[in-house]
Amino acid sequence: MVWLGIAIYIIIAIVVAFLSRSGKQTTMESYFLGDRKLGGFVSALSYSATTYSAFMLVGLAGLTYAGGVGALGFELIYLMGVSLVAFFGPRFWFAGKKYGYVTPYEMLGDRYQSKSVSVIIAFASCIFLIPYSAVQLSGIGYLLVGMTDGGITYTTGVLIATILAIIFSYVAGIRSVAWTDSLQALFMIITATTVVLIIVYRLGGFAGFFGTLESEMPDLLTVPGNGYFNIWTFLGLTIPWFFFSISNPQVSQRMFMPNSLGGLRKMIMGFMFFGFIYTLVAVIWGFSSAIAFPGLETADLATPTLLASDLVPPVLALIVMIGIMAAAISTIDSILLTLSSVFARDVFGNVSKGSNDKLQLLVGKIVIPVIAVLAYLFAQMEMNLIAVLSVASSAGLLVTVPALFGTFFWKRGTATGVNASVIVTGLLVIYIELSGNKPFGIASGIWAITLSTIIFIIVSLMTKAPKEKANEFLSSINSEMKSVYKNR
Amino acid sequence: MNFELKWALIILFVILLSFFVPFTLLTNLATWNGSFLFWILMTIVVIVSNYYFTKDWGK
Numbered sequence: 001m002v003w004l005g006i007a008i009y010i011i012i013a014i015v016v017a018f019l020s021r022s023g024k025q026t027t028m029e030s031y032f033l034g035d036r037k038l039g040g041f042v043s044a045l046s047y048s049a050t051t052y053s054a055f056m057l058v059g060l061a062g063l064t065y066a067g068g069v070g071a072l073g074f075e076l077i078y079l080m081g082v083s084l085v086a087f088f089g090p091r092f093w094f095a096g097k098k099y100g101y102v103t104p105y106e107m108l109g110d111r112y113q114s115k116s117v118s119v120i121i122a123f124a125s126c127i128f129l130i131p132y133s134a135v136q137l138s139g140i141g142y143l144l145v146g147m148t149d150g151g152i153t154y155t156t157g158v159l160i161a162t163i164l165a166i167i168f169s170y171v172a173g174i175r176s177v178a179w180t181d182s183l184q185a186l187f188m189i190i191t192a193t194t195v196v197l198i199i200v201y202r203l204g205g206f207a208g209f210f211g212t213l214e215s216e217m218p219d220l221l222t223v224p225g226n227g228y229f230n231i232w233t234f235l236g237l238t239i240p241w242f243f244f245s246i247s248n249p250q251v252s253q254r255m256f257m258p259n260s261l262g263g264l265r266k267m268i269m270g271f272m273f274f275g276f277i278y279t280l281v282a283v284i285w286g287f288s289s290a291i292a293f294p295g296l297e298t299a300d301l302a303t304p305t306l307l308a309s310d311l312v313p314p315v316l317a318l319i320v321m322i323g324i325m326a327a328a329i330s331t332i333d334s335i336l337l338t339l340s341s342v343f344a345r346d347v348f349g350n351v352s353k354g355s356n357d358k359l360q361l362l363v364g365k366i367v368i369p370v371i372a373v374l375a376y377l378f379a380q381m382e383m384n385l386i387a388v389l390s391v392a393s394s395a396g397l398l399v400t401v402p403a404l405f406g407t408f409f410w411k412r413g414t415a416t417g418v419n420a421s422v423i424v425t426g427l428l429v430i431y432i433e434l435s436g437n438k439p440f441g442i443a444s445g446i447w448a449i450t451l452s453t454i455i456f457i458i459v460s461l462m463t464k465a466p467k468e469k470a471n472e473f474l475s476s477i478n479s480e481m482k483s484v485y486k487n488r
Numbered sequence: 489m490n491f492e493l494k495w496a497l498i499i500l501f502v503i504l505l506s507f508f509v510p511f512t513l514l515t516n517l518a519t520w521n522g523s524f525l526f527w528i529l530m531t532i533v534v535i536v537s538n539y540y541f542t543k544d545w546g547k
Contacts, residue, residue, distance in 0.1 A: 069510075073527045077506055080534040083499045086542055087492060210520040218518035223510050231511050238507075262546030269542070272535045280528070481492070484544060488491040 002148050005318045009326060010164065013180050017171040020179035028102045028357050031173035032341040032364070036097065038174075038257040040266025042182050046334075047254050047267055048274040049181035049188075051244070053331035054139035056282040057192065057324050058303050064286025066299035068220030070229030072283040074237050079275045081242035085255065085268050088246050091408045092255035093264055094480040095473070103338070104252045104404075105346045111407045111473055113466035114415030115350040121400055121418075122346035124426050125249055126339055128396035130371060133335050134378030135393070136328040137161050141379065146304030147321050155380070161325065162376045165332040169340075169368050174257070177333050184326040189278060191319050196281045199288045199311050209284075212291050220290060236443025240394040243449070246404050247397040250331075250338040261484065332375065340367040395433075395445035399425040402449075402456035408477060410460075411470040417460030425452040495541040499534055506530045 025031040038046075063071035092104070101107040105125070109118030137158045144157035168180045203209050219226040223234065246252050258264040289302035292311060296302060303324075307317040344364035349355050355363075399422045406413030425448050432444040439447065510523040517523070 069523045069527075072524060073506065073510055076527045076531045077503065079531055080499070080503050080506065083534060083538055086538050087496060090545065214519050221518040221520070221522055221524060222515055223523060224515070234511070235507075242503075260546050265542045265545040269535075269539060272538060276531055276535065485491045487544060 002144075002152065002318060002321075005322050006160070006325075009322045013164070013183065013326070014167065014171075016179050016183050017168055017176035020175040021172040022175065025173050025175070026358075026361070028341065028345065028361050028364070029100070031361055032102055032337060033096075033253075033257050034174045034178065036257055037259045038178060038263065039259060040263035041270065042178050043254065043258050043263060043267035044270025044274065045182035045185040046178040047251065047271045048278070049185040049327065049330040050250055050254070050334040051271070051331075052185075052188075052275070052278055052327060053136050054143065054324050054328035055136075056278060056327070057285060057320070058139050058143060058300065060279070060282045061286035061289065061303045061306075062299035062301075064220075064283045065290050065296070065302035067228030068217075068222070068225045068290075069283075070223040070225065070234055071286065072279065073223065074229075074234065074241070075279045075283070076276075077238050078241035078244060079272060079279060082245045082268065082272060082275070084243070085245050088252075088404070088408070089255045089264050089268065090261060090481065090484060091477050092252065093258065093261065094477055096256035098476060101256065103342045103345050104249050104256075105342055106349075108400075108403055108407060108418065109346065109350070111466075111469065112403075112413065112415040112418055113469050114419075117403070117415050117418050118346040119350050120422055121403070122342045124399065124422055125342060125397060126371075127426070127430070128393040129248075129250070129335050129339055130374050131378055132393035133332045133371075133375035134381075136332050137375055137379035140325050140328045142300065143304060143321060143324055146301065147307060147317075157325075158376060158379045161329050161332065162372050164329050165336055166369050166372050168329065168333040169337045170365070174337060177330075177337055181330045181334070184323070184330045185274065188323045188327055189274060189281075191316065191323055192281045192285075193277065195312055195316050195320055196284050196288070198313070198316070199306070200284060202311050203288060203291055209287070209291070213287060217290060217294070220287065232441065232443065236445055239449060240398055240445035243398055243401050244394055247401050248394065249342060249397075250334045252404075253338050253341070332372075336368050336371055339371050340364040343367045343371075395443070395448050396426060396429045398445055398448040399429065399452045402453045406456065406460070408474070411467070411474060412460055412465050413456065413470075414460040414463040414465045416463040417456045417458075420459040421452040421456035424455055495537060499537055502530050502533050502537070 029035060060071055060075055095101060095107055099110060105118045105121045108121060109115055140161040141154040141157040144152040145154050168176050200206065200209050213221055224230045258267055286302055289306045292309065293305050296305060306312065307321055341364055344360040344367060348363045349360050402421055403418040428451065429444045429448050432438055506527060509526060514523045514526060
């Protein structure tokens with residue numbers, strides 16, 4: 001039964017991937033950016049699918065189960081942070097169009113007039129994003145094991161997911177990724193919402209549902225509540241995710257892709273609407289599990305237990321389970337594609353002499369499976385605590401945020417400033433995550449953003465800024481922005 | 489004031505409230521219309537702000 005469901009999903013998704021092929025993807029721009037011609041609707045759905053991974057219905061539901069409503073606050077503050085796209089999005093978009101950037105790091109390298117900036121940040125992003133992909137893969141592994149009582153092994157689950165992610169990125173680059181993403185996102189939002197409505201109904205409707213929470217587990221309705229979400233934990237989780245939309249290249253690269261500013265706007269608004277509904281669904285999901293199955297061994301079991309219970313009709317449970325798997329894959333394939341474009345453009349393109357667009361595309365295509373295998377091997381280490389680890393990787397990417405602000409808003413920023421802030425703070429985050437001891441009890445993400453900002457500013461002030469480029473770049477972007485808001 | 493800056497400050501203010509209020513004023517309100525509702529309302533405010541703020545794009 002489970003196998004049949006998975007088989008149907010695979011067939012449909014592969015058909016969609018092949019249907020998405022149009023024209024020849026023979027340049028970096030067409031393969032990785034869809035020629036900057038993605039429509040608003042597909043952009044919005046694909047952005048949603050890429051952002052929302054297995055984390056939502058497994059990790060976020062688990063966080064809600066363990067710590068209560070703080071999980072809602074955390075995820076909604078992330079969503080509010082997507083407002084950053086309303087400020088950075090048009091700037092990325094104009095810059096991409098004018099200078100032909102394929103990756104965000106190519107833009108940083110050009111703006112700060114230094115190849116080393118591109119290369120170093122490209123490496124940093126690989127170091128943090130490959131574990132993030134691995135976490136997604138292991139999420140699928142655990143889910144399949146939980147749902148089938150071990151009928152599908154962890155390794156098999158992880159292997160299926162890895163292979164599918166490779167296929168979806170390979171068939172037509174970003175086109176096949178965007179279309180399979182869109183299919184997954186639509187499918188997921190409909191089925192997950194349906195299931196949650198059924199569960200809430202069975203647990204006594206809205207009044208009964210919250211009545212039980214209020215009388216039996218009031219701690220779950222406040223922060224810090226049972227103590228899980230004390231303010232420092234909350235900040236440590238929230239801050240990295242707040243900047244996610246610009247710090248993570250698999251989503252920031254999306255700002256280059258829409259066909260017009262109107263398309264970009266549809267992407268943001270569509271995503272915010274989607275994210276709002278999906279967050280509510282995932283949190284209510286976690287609450288439901290807390291009401292129906294208090295006292296589970298670990299919070300990561302909240303979703304599998306709920307899906308395997310009588311509260312969810314078996315066919316729907318199966319569909320949602322496959323949906324969660326698809327959600328993880330739709331995140332991984334985008335990361336694969338982005339990292340390979342980053343490697344080809346920013347590492348290979350800068351290091352190798354005589355590299356050209358065609359050669360870069362070839363390198364990018366070769367790198368896709370290599371990165372996938374690395375993530376697969378990482379996932380074999382079977383790490384716990386999905387939420388904590390994926391936050392650790394986004395904490396690491398925070399080190400690129402000051403450089404991005406500097407790109408558009410600070411002429412005095414320098415390449416040395418960027419490199420120093422990324423290297424020093426990046427190493428500190430890795431140290432904190434590996435050793436597990438947080439200096440002064442403060443989470444790595446908070447260290448990352450404050451320290452990288454301070455280092456970026458101080459070192460920049462001490463070194464020479466690329467004045468000519470900064471002036472040319474900023475005045476061209478600013479004049480475009482002025483014309484957008486000319487009537488205001 | 490610059491149009492973008494104005495909206496940035498409005499959104500930032502709502503976000504700061506989202507950190508501050510649940511951890512201070514709502515810590516003992518263990519009902520659905522406590523932090524749960526508050527965060528939902530703040531998110532709606534931010535989404536609507538973005539809608540108005542980006543209205544001119546592509547025109």
